[in-house]
Amino acid sequence: MSQHPRRLARRIAGLGTAAGLALAAALGSAVPAAALGSAVPAAAAPEQAAAGVGPGVQIATPVAGGAELCTANFLYTAAGAADGHRDDDGPVHRSIPAGKLYLGTAAHCMAAESARSSIDGCVEPVQPHGTEVGIVGRDGTVHAGRVAYNSWVVMQERGESDPQLCLYNDFALIELGPSAAAVADPTVPGFGGPVGLNAGGTASGDRVYSYQPNQLAPTPFKQGVSFGRPEGPRTHVVGTLPPGVPGDSGSGYVDAQGRAFGVLSSLMLPTATNGVTDIAQALGYAAAFGPVGSVDLVPGNSGFTPRGMPLTELPAVGERPLPEVTPVPLG
Numbered sequence: 001m002s003q004h005p006r007r008l009a010r011r012i013a014g015l016g017t018a019a020g021l022a023l024a025a026a027l028g029s030a031v032p033a034a035a036l037g038s039a040v041p042a043a044a045a046p047e048q049a050a051a052g053v054g055p056g057v058q059i060a061t062p063v064a065g066g067a068e069l070c071t072a073n074f075l076y077t078a079a080g081a082a083d084g085h086r087d088d089d090g091p092v093h094r095s096i097p098a099g100k101l102y103l104g105t106a107a108h109c110m111a112a113e114s115a116r117s118s119i120d121g122c123v124e125p126v127q128p129h130g131t132e133v134g135i136v137g138r139d140g141t142v143h144a145g146r147v148a149y150n151s152w153v154v155m156q157e158r159g160e161s162d163p164q165l166c167l168y169n170d171f172a173l174i175e176l177g178p179s180a181a182a183v184a185d186p187t188v189p190g191f192g193g194p195v196g197l198n199a200g201g202t203a204s205g206d207r208v209y210s211y212q213p214n215q216l217a218p219t220p221f222k223q224g225v226s227f228g229r230p231e232g233p234r235t236h237v238v239g240t241l242p243p244g245v246p247g248d249s250g251s252g253y254v255d256a257q258g259r260a261f262g263v264l265s266s267l268m269l270p271t272a273t274n275g276v277t278d279i280a281q282a283l284g285y286a287a288a289f290g291p292v293g294s295v296d297l298v299p300g301n302s303g304f305t306p307r308g309m310p311l312t313e314l315p316a317v318g319e320r321p322l323p324e325v326t327p328v329p330l331g
Helices: 021-027 033-039 151-158 163-168 178-182 279-289
Strands: 058-063 066-071 075-078 101-105 132-136 142-150 172-176 207-211 221-226 235-240 252-255 259-269 273-278 295-297 326-329
Touching: 101 142, 101 178, 132 172, 142 151, 142 178, 151 279, 163 273, 172 178, 207 235, 207 259, 235 259, 259 279, 273 279, 279 295
Parallel strands: none
Antiparallel strands: 058 066, 058 132, 075 101, 075 295, 101 172, 132 142, 142 172, 207 221, 207 252, 221 235, 235 273, 252 259, 259 273, 259 326
């Protein structure tokens, strides 16, 4: 797309009452899930009940009157650090790095209260690096984190105006506090993986998978198809049944081999498809211009085995191309 999307009266966001969240995050303390009220999702299904911080956990960014709720994708660490590894034909060993750990999510999840409904990261108000956020672990404990990198912040500092960057470079890294890092687990619940990073993108018809547990849906384990990258190399257009909705923003996507490739960013109106930021492209920009330098994806502790999971139905890829689409943010 060559045009910025039209702005709506209010950003599409997942908002929840989160009494005491900002204070708890700022103090770096863990508080019971009950203190968050409606910010905490319903009890986890058995497949996702294990304690830990990793793919699919909820991230709550304080805003006036509550919190904006998003979802984490994958774990990352400084490039070259030791991470999970697999012996030949053997199990994956859990070897979380001793250095800083980051959770990935969408940059627009940290948009400022005055932001409007636009995915234009070059102009929308955004909260600064260092903003304290809450991370809701799988057992309901709220851990402290802070925004270490936000592509919107960096693009605005650099004065970017390229629509490919402004609309589709939607990526943030949350540095885990000590309590979150102590229980970090890179494995995607239910699916396993990720087994690595997909640096080549997806093509139309490729099978895709996402773990999105924070909404009322028949299952958090979604499968679907990619429509490729018709809007340019920085975003994939994907279809799942149901699609990602407000609150799912930041969720991670893996391909049929279990390789991480995308971060849920937007709804592509007027269709029910989603815009998914390309992780490899986003990490490249972060390495070149962000304050944390190069980071690597931390692979999961098990292989990618989605067989037997209660997956959603697979939407068919139509013969006709998608209509012209406009990305709007999901919170």
